[in-house]
Amino acid sequence: MTTVVVTLHLLLVLSFTTRILLRDDLSPPGRLAWFIVLNVMPYFGVVIYFLFGEIDIGHRAIKRHKQIFADIKANAAEFMGEKASVENLIEPLYRPGFRYAGSINGFYTVPGNTAELMADDNATITRLIADIDAATDHVHVLFYIWLNDTTGRAIAQALIRAAQRGLTCRAMADGLGSRRLIRSTLWQDMHAAGVKLAVALSFRNIISTLLLSRFDLRNHRKITVIDARITYCGSRNSADPEFLPKAKYAPWVDIMLRFEGPVVAQNQLLFASDWIQATGEPLDAFKLNATATAAGFPAQVMGVGPTERRAATPQLFANLIASAETQLTISTPYFVPDATLLDSLCAASHRGVRVTLIYPKANDSWIVSAASRSYYHQLLDAGCIIYEFNAGLLHAKTLTIDNCVSLIGSSNLDLRSFDLNYENNILLQDSTITTAIRDRQQSYITDSELVELNTVLKWRYSRRIWNNIIATIGPIL
Structure with missing residues (x-):
């Protein structure tokens, strides 16, 4: 009996080890992390690898995604921008980042855009509801987290009012992040009022999901499009700032x-790609418009996810970071970089760029918190400036470069946003908007504590060891 058990144990570990070695898409740190888990906790490790080890959303989903974007490129190319446009619209220093962003989905730089930075959370919801109430044709919304709270109900009721006026309203929510709303009477009320509903990455067939995919591949996007004329982009879900699940x-x-x-048309097309994937509704059901403002700025949409090429997000950030000449400021709630991103940040600081990083002091993920702080020593030693925000959970995902270029959207700087989540961002070149975002970043810094290298070096050995252990297995978290 003992021989049988040992033989089965060895076969189990050997088979999964062989699978890891055969994977060309796995980075060496990721491969090493899985080896550690399988050797330290073989049975638990096998189960975890089976559930989370491979970024595979399923062949049908990948095939369908390719078909959808082939249809978009064939029938909506005029709204996607032209590859050569970056040469005329973007300053030479920043062109590589815009070129790379365009290579991800085929959304290239388009001119004539305007933007307004919302003053705060209350101003955001007030303006958003006003825009929905003023809509005359359609309203499309997609949220990762949609709660049945004051904000969530306000948006739902605005959609109900719009649908009752005869507008086409499409509302989409992630199957995990918005699971409570999807099971609620509010969701049913929207359906009864005529709002078209869809669930991104549904759990309707949990067995199939577990066998053929990963249940933690999520749609993390936050997209609102109104009358093909207005779009909102940023970090906010349909939830109150109090965020009751983690109050x-x-x-x-x-x-x-x-x-x-x-750029609104590009966000419309990105929303449409998700909607078509979930419902099968044809592309020609979506209204597109590309009215430009003469004094507007160039911008483009960037969407990533498990059906796009791997490592697109860190490679985009590396291109943008490399273009910084004097200043680079980033805020993110979740910072677990890969080697590409970490080296880019350190290299920028070494060549004289003022690199400022802003993270929350108290993070809702203890794993991310520990992994993030394992990189502090290296970043600070390279000359980067780190602040920890202590007036709540800083959830804003922002990047500004040289008072000229900005990136804003849903992407965090962690491995989940890099490989597992569907994300949406807008990349733009404009000094006025970039200055406004920089001023907002400065307000975060005002409510933050400066992290100094001497402080990090004085951390207890136990804390440093723990942070480094978590960072070591970070590639599989």
Whole structure:
């Protein structure tokens, strides 16, 4: 009996080890992390690898995604921008980042956009509801987290009012992040009022999901499009800043921009790609518009996810970071970089760029918190400046470069946003909007504590060891 058990044990570990070695898409750190888990906790490790080890959303979903984007490129190319446009619209120093962003989905730089930075959370919801109430044709919304709270109900009721006026309203929510709303009477009320509903990455067939995919592949996007004329982009979900599921970390501090111009059509197409994937509704059901403002700025949409190429997000950030000449400021709630991103940040600081990083002091993920702080020594030693925000959970995902270029959206700087989540962002070149975002970043710094290298070096050995252990297995978290 003992021989049988040992033989089965060895076969189990050997088979999964062989699978890891055969994977060309796995980075060496990721492969090493799985080896550690399988050797330290073989049976638990096998189960975890089976559930989370491979980024595979399923062949049908990948095939369908390719078909959808082939249809978009064939029938909506005029709204996607032209590859050569970056040469005329973007300053030479920043062109590589815009070129790379365009290579991900085929959304290239389009001119004539305008944007307004929302003053705070209350201003955001007030303006958003006003825009929905003023809509005349359609309203499309997609949220990762949609709660049945004051904000969530306000948006739902605005959609109900719009649908009752005869508008086409499409509302989409992630199957995990918005699971409570999807099972609620509010969701049913929207359906009864005529709002078209869809669930992104549904759990309707949990067995199939577990066998053929990963249940933690999520749609993390936050997209609102109104009348093909207005779009909102930023970090805020359909939830109150108090964020009741994790109230002890509140308030959630977010940032949102309201855009008009040709970039709205690109966000519409990105929303449509998700909607078509979930419902099968044809592309020609979506209205597109590309009215430009003469004095507007160039911008483009960027969407990533498990059906796009791997490592697109860290490679985009590396291109943007490399273009910084004097200043680079980033805020993110979740920072678990890969080697590409970490080296880019350190290299920028070494060549004289003022690199400022802003993270929340208290994080709702203890794993991310420990992993993030394992990189502090290396970043500070390279000359980067780190602040920890202590007035709530800083959830804003922002990047500004040289008072000229900004990136805003849903992407965090962690491995989940890099490989597992569907994310949406807008990349733009404009000094006015970038200055406004920089001023907002400065307000975060005002409510933050400066992290100094001497402080990090004085951390207890136990804390440093724990942080480094978590960072070591970070590639599989």
